[in-house]
Amino acid sequence: MSTPETIGVDLGGTKVLVGVVGEDRQVLYEDREGSAGQSGEELLDTLEREIREAREARPSVAAVGLGIPCTIDRKRGVAITAVNLPIRNMPIRDQMKKRLGMPVFIDNDANVAALAEHRFGAAQGTRDAVMLTIGTGVGGGVIIDGELYRGSNGAASEPGHMVIDFDGPPCQGNCPNRGCLETFASGTALAREGREAAEREPDSALGRALAEAGRIEGKTVTDAANDGDPTAVAVVEEAGRRLGAGLSSLANIFEPEVIVLGGGVAKVVGELMVGPARKELRARALPPMNEVPVKMAELGPEAGMIGAAEMARLELEG
Numbered sequence: 001m002s003t004p005e006t007i008g009v010d011l012g013g014t015k016v017l018v019g020v021v022g023e024d025r026q027v028l029y030e031d032r033e034g035s036a037g038q039s040g041e042e043l044l045d046t047l048e049r050e051i052r053e054a055r056e057a058r059p060s061v062a063a064v065g066l067g068i069p070c071t072i073d074r075k076r077g078v079a080i081t082a083v084n085l086p087i088r089n090m091p092i093r094d095q096m097k098k099r100l101g102m103p104v105f106i107d108n109d110a111n112v113a114a115l116a117e118h119r120f121g122a123a124q125g126t127r128d129a130v131m132l133t134i135g136t137g138v139g140g141g142v143i144i145d146g147e148l149y150r151g152s153n154g155a156a157s158e159p160g161h162m163v164i165d166f167d168g169p170p171c172q173g174n175c176p177n178r179g180c181l182e183t184f185a186s187g188t189a190l191a192r193e194g195r196e197a198a199e200r201e202p203d204s205a206l207g208r209a210l211a212e213a214g215r216i217e218g219k220t221v222t223d224a225a226n227d228g229d230p231t232a233v234a235v236v237e238e239a240g241r242r243l244g245a246g247l248s249s250l251a252n253i254f255e256p257e258v259i260v261l262g263g264g265v266a267k268v269v270g271e272l273m274v275g276p277a278r279k280e281l282r283a284r285a286l287p288p289m290n291e292v293p294v295k296m297a298e299l300g301p302e303a304g305m306i307g308a309a310e311m312a313r314l315e316l317e318g
Contacts, residue, residue, distance in 0.1 A: 004062040004316060007054050008309025009047065010109060011068050011085070018050040019302070020058040021309035025120050027302065029057045040086045048099045055100075063102060065312030066092065067109035067304045069139065074154030077106055083137060083173030105315045107154070109133075112307030113297075114141025115148055117260050119310055121298035126257040130250050131297070132159055133263035134243070134273075136218075137172065138182040142254060160186070164245050184242035185273075187218030187265045193235045194221035204231035222268045233272060240273035244280025251281060251289040262297030270296065 003023040010017040020029040033050050047066070055061055070082030077093025097104040114123075114131035123129035129143040138160030142149040150156055160182035161175055168179025172188055183189055195216040198206035205224040210216055224232035247259055259281075261274060274294060282290045299306060 004313060005058055005060055006309040006312040006316070007051055007058075007061050007064045008112075008305040008307065008312065009051065009064065009066045010112075010304030010308060011043070011047070011066065012109070012304075016046055016050055017301070017305045018054050019305040019309065020054050020061055021306055021313075025306060025310075027306070029054055030302075030305075038086070040088075040090055043085070043087070044092070044095060044099070047096060051096075051100060061102075063312040063316050064096065064100065064104045065112065065308035065310070065315075066096065066104065066106045067112040067308040067311075068092065068106060069109045069137075071155040071158065072106060072108050072111075072150075072153075074107065074150060077104075079106065080155065081174055083171075083175055088174075103312070103316065105312050107148075107150075107308070107311055108139070108141070109304050109308075110139030111141040111148055111150065111157075112311050113139075113262060113299075113303040114143060114260070114307070115310055116299050116303045116307030117262065117297055118143045118146075120306065121303065122260045122295045123258050128254065128256045129258050129260060130159070130254055130256045131260040131262060132243075132247075132250075132266075133297075134186060134261060134266040135263040136187050138180075138186050139263075143256075144254070159246065159250060162246055162249060164242060164249075181242070181246040185239045185246065187222075190218040190221040190235060190239055190265065191216055193238065194218070194224075194232065197231050197235050201231050205229035206231050206235075218265065219268075222265065225269060225272055236269050236272045237276045240276030241280050243273065244277035245284060247277055247281045247294065248284035248290070251285040251292045255289050256292055259292055259294045260297050261294060262299075262303060264301070266296065267300070 005022045016033045071080040079090045133139040140159035161180045165179030169183045171180040198210040225236045
């Protein structure tokens with residue numbers, strides 16, 4: 001029996017990536033569309049339009065998988081709450097199924113990225129793995145005994161909202177907590193820490209960037225760090241150490257065969273952040289968990305889309 005073609009959708013805070021995936025992970029169609037600033041209803045309209053265009057290009061598609069950056073109740077098909085999107089208690093599975101007239105399945109975006117890396121990427125061949133996606137925020141997924149761990153309702157896992165500093169900065173968006181890993185090891189965190197560093201050291205590259213633009217973004221910090229600016233490098237390395245503290249807890253809890261790091265920030269700064277994270281993991285985690293290898297993701301920005309399509313295929317097969 002041939003592998004059915006499925007549509008995978010990676011919904012982010014600023015873009016929607018839609019693709020059709022066939023046998024052997026072959027991407028047969030792909031398109032991107034902006035999503036920044038849209039309301040919940042506008043997001044549904046964008047999803048419907050993009051998915052219909054994918055179906056026109058590949059009429060034999062059998063199902064749709066949606067990777068959504070929010071907590072998920074998979075039993076009811078409801079997107080519960082998102083930190084960076086206007087989604088709250090939205091029955092998105094049934095709404096999109098009604099709009100499209102075909103099977104629709106949903107999961108957290110980092111979960112499906114972890115599924116993709118486990119099936120096809122850096123965690124391939126393992127039974128137990130943890131993945132973190134480091135971008136505007138920090139997401140993640142956990143593989144236990146070869147299967148995604150989703151918790152009692154489907155909302156697990158959210159490693160970016162593991163507290164590593166009880167009295168730390170308020171988390172962003174709709175998260176009610178403080179001191180989450182996301183507040184120290186994300187693009188948003190780099191922007192905040194980069195601005196503080198720029199104000200302390202106005203003669204640095206970050207200081208000059210702040211004077212010229214009036215703001216510091218995560219990309220400002222990663223670009224300056226990659227160019228060798230000592231102030232920016234120090235900001236990225238500190239974020240890496242905080243990340244390593246979080247990884248040590250994940251290693252102690254799950255004892256995975258591998259920890260995979262993906263997302264835009266991890267890709268751009270690479271070893272500048274990952275090196276200090278590995279060192280912190282080895283220093284903080286209990287033996288033998290402190291020897292867990294930390295690898296970079298292999299599937300790049302398509303991981304979420306590929307994983308969403310794979311999730312839909314697995315759901316079809318039961």
